[in-house]
Amino acid sequence: DRKECCLEPTYRYSVELIEKLEAELEVPFPWEKYAQVPVADYLYGAMENTTATVFGDFFHVDNRAYLDRNYVEVNAHELVHQWFGDYVTARSFAHVWLQESFATHYARFLIGQLWGPDYYHWGRRTEHTLALAASQKDNLPIVHPNPGYARIYQKGSAVLDMMRYTFGNETFRRVITHYLRKHAYDVVETNDLYQAFQDAAGLSPAEFFEQWLYRGGEPHYRVRYQPIEKGGKAFTQVIVEQIQDTAIGLFRMPITLAVHYRGGGYDTVRALIRERREVVEVPNPNKKPIAFVLFDPGGWILKQVTFDKSVEELLAQLEGAPALLDRYDALLALRKVPLSAKREALLAAYQREKFWGLRAEIAAQLAADPANQAFIRQALRDPHPQVRFAVLANLNPLPASLLPDLEALLQDSSYVVEALALERLSEAFPRRVPQYLKKTADDLGVGHSVRIKHLEIAALHGDRAAVDKLVDYASVSFEFRTRQNALRALKALNLLPPNLLPHLFDALLSPNARLATVARECVDYWMQQTRFRQTLQNYYQQRSWSPAEKAVLAPLFEYKAPTFYQRSS
Incomplete structure (x- = not known):
């Protein structure tokens, strides 16, 4: 029974998360109960409410899907909101970082507690990357009526890390415990956190708050x-x-x-x-x-x-830097270095590194060296799916001599790896497609990802029934992730069957922005082609739409002839 097999993987660590967070904050769970409510076609990942979290049922996964995408970190994030958001609530949106940044930060802290410090630090790097990318558009501060997603979540979380670094971990913990206890069941603003530093630690971090919270940009x-x-x-x-x-x-x-x-x-x-x-x-x-x-x-x-460094320095840093992120930085800088100058160092690093993220980067770089088949075979059997994915994604072309190793991925423990293997093997060895389709016929995947890839390849090889099934997967009978995958597959095939049109227009009008965005991408693509443009415009024109629906659809399908102006002489 799918529901039974999904219960433990979906809610894994739920009890441990509460216990570890209580220990870190030194404030007990502030409510009498806590519920988890999965719902279909949820617009977001999850949303906490006091004593209950609602989350998308796409996080309802079995043990196999757990490897690709699981609920653990989202679960942790929403749990943290029971303290930062419900127990203590931001007075206005300008101070909402006191909820979202804290939930992001402590979720990563909890992941580090469960899976080890490397996961904690890897999450820090991801947050830094997203925060710095936001600054390419503008330099709004965190404390602002509309600072942007990456500031409310990732940059604010990074600022909390820097508080730990600057003032000391134990001081930070003492301040946060005081802040929570003082403002229990009350509203707060950023100055309340500042005062907590004064009260609990005897510090006045005015300069820190000014440059990281009230001022935008980064050094x-x-x-x-x-x-x-x-x-x-x-x-x-x-x-x-x-x-x-x-x-x-x-x-x-x-x-x-x-x-x-x-x-x-x-x-x-x-x-x-x-x-x-x-x-x-x-x-x-x-x-x-x-x-x-x-x-x-x-x-x-x-x-x-x-900070420019020689190849010799980068190789020494890869081998000798104590911190994972410094070794990773060396790997990133080595991307531009010829294989001949780094091959042996990368091979040695692969054997040393325990964390999958570094092994995946090494595998991606060494996959460009198809002559090194002994390493590629080893990496294709790496215990972490992200490493296997990195090899498969970067190995080009796929050598026939590695066919048994590559075909073994059609039964990989990861659905994501299996789907990529099916796609790449079918492209490289088209005569073996019937065998590949037979091997993967019974697998579904998260969002029916494997099944839809299977149907896409079958349709590409002339199976008309596969097209009809893809159309069915794009219908309202399935949750939005399956519909997204089906629409993308039909776009890749450049097929617009007449029976797809009602499902396509339903997706365009969906309140789920993620589904509507994919549908619009498909429409934009097909509207560029004469043979499909008329079909789409006819369907639009021959039906009645409410004013709200027409406001969405008219910009896509109502053709306006360009106006030409003649300059007077």
Whole structure:
């Protein structure tokens, strides 16, 4: 029974999440009960209400689907809102970060508690990437009536990490516990958190709050270094410049600089970087040769960094940096380096690294070397599906000599890997498509992903019944993720059967923006083709629509001839 097999994977760790959060906050769960309510076609991932969380039933997964996408982190995020959002509530939307940033931050904290610190730090990097991307559009602050999603969630979460880093973890915990207890069942604004620092820790973090919460933008540091001697003593001189736009202003942050030496060992200095240009000298008492230098080891500060390093330095950093994110940064920089200069180092790193994210990046780079089939075979059997996916996605072309290893992925524990394997193998070895379709005929996948890929490939090879089934999957009989996948498959096939039209227009008018967006992408694509444009316009014109429906559909289907103006002489 599917419902029974989904119960444990869906709600896995629910009890542990509550217990670990109570221990961290030192504030008991503030309500008498807590319920979880899965609903069909939910517009969002989930939404907490006092004592109950509503979530999309697409998170109702079995053990296999759990590997690809599970409810654990969303569950944690919504649980945190029982404290930050319900127990203590933001006074206005300008201070909503006090709810969403905290829920994002503590959800990641809980994931780290469950699965290990590498997951915690990997989540930090994801948040930094999203927050910095938002600043490419504007530099609004976090405390603002409309700061944008990435500031309310990811940047605010990163700011809480920086509070831990700047003021100390135990101080941060003491402040948050005081803040919760003082404002229990009440409304708050950002200044209440500031006062909690004063009350619980004797600190006045005015500068920190001003630059990270009330001011927008992030620092961009340019870093370089050189070994020097002064008075017979050796130092590593590190020059740090803040090169962000002057309109953003300068940041004043304590930042660690670490100098690692060949043969092992390192020296560090924690310096206050506050001016446009700073020079920091790190003592090198034993006059050791430098292997590599780290600016902000572990990547705690939300920032951009320009720090040019040689291939030799990057390889040393990959091998010797203690923090996962510093080794990952070395891998990212090595993307531009020819395989011949990094192959052996990447092979060794793959064997060392325990965290899947680094192994996936290594596998993606080494998959460009199809001659190294021993490694590719090993990576295709990696215990983590993301690593197997990375190899399969970047291996081009698929070598016939690896066919048994590749075809084994058609029965992979991950639906996502299975679907990609079916697609890539069918493209590379079209004569074997009947075998591939037979092997995957009974698998569905999350959002029927495997089944829809199966039907797409069957339709591509002339199976008309497969097209009809894809149309059925695009109908209101199925939840929105299945409908999205079916519409994308029909778009990829460039097929617009007449029996799809009612389902397509229903999707266009759906209150679920994610479904409506995919439907619109399909319409935009088909409207560019003469043979489909008339079909879509006729369907639109031959039916009656309410004013609200017409407001959505008219811009898509009402053709307006261009107006030509003749310039008077």
